[in-house]
Amino acid sequence: MLWNGVDLAHADPDSVWRRTALVPQNFACRPLRVRENITPGRPRTRDDAPVWEAVDAVGMREAVERPPQRLDTLLAGELWGGVEPSGGQWQRLACARALHRRTPLPVLDEPTSQTAPRGEHQIFGRIKAIAGERVTIIVTHRLENTKVADRIVVMDRGRVAEQGRCEVLVHAGGVFAGLLRLSQER
Incomplete structure (x- = not known):
């Protein structure tokens, strides 16, 4: 894989990290405040609009506004009156963290695997809207979610098998059509 013409194995890791945002399958569930989970390691600013934009992008506004502390709600149910998010809510917060960074290349690996189908569809639509013209890589095995993609790249045995809308x-x-048929038969 090349990064601006350089083999990724030889690219400057800091340069790559500054330009990417990753939501891995095994995302972090940090016992911090909502705001700190979305903006880790960044100083607090007076303008919460970008944080709320990320919250809205993943459909979490109602859940975040429910407790009186809102963005300052502690996400640790067992500590000091905090709340314990569901698995799907943690996953949405991980997506919000990536989207808040506004990097040129968000990479989301199964970003809705713990989310109910209705929420999953909403999240994919919102991710597409917030991504705008940026390249956004979304890895998914739920092929019905690919309908919102501008381009689908189908991998088979580590190689690109086909690509298109x-x-x-x-x-x-081809491969995609066969996999989609199989997923619809379940």
Whole structure:
């Protein structure tokens, strides 16, 4: 894989990190305040608008506004009156953390695996809206979520098997079409 023409193995890690935001499958659940979970390691500013934008992007406003402390709510149910988010809420906060960084390349690996189907569809639509014109890499095995993608890259045995828009790949009858058929038969 190349990063601006340089093999990623030889690229400057700090340069890559500054330009990417990652939501791994095993994301962090930190016993910190909501704000600190979205903006880790960053000094607090007077303007909460970017934090709320990230909260809204992942559909968490109602949950964050419920406790009186809102963005200052401690996310540790067993400590000092904090609250314990569900697995899906933790995952949404991990996505908010990545989106808040506003990097040129967000990478989200199964970003909705712990989210209910209705919320999952909403999150994918919001991610697309907030991503704008940026390249955003989303890894998913739930093929129905690929309908919002501008381009789908299908990997098979570590290689690119096909790529294109959902409708094109379905009509091509290749790997993607076969996998989509299998997922719909379940």
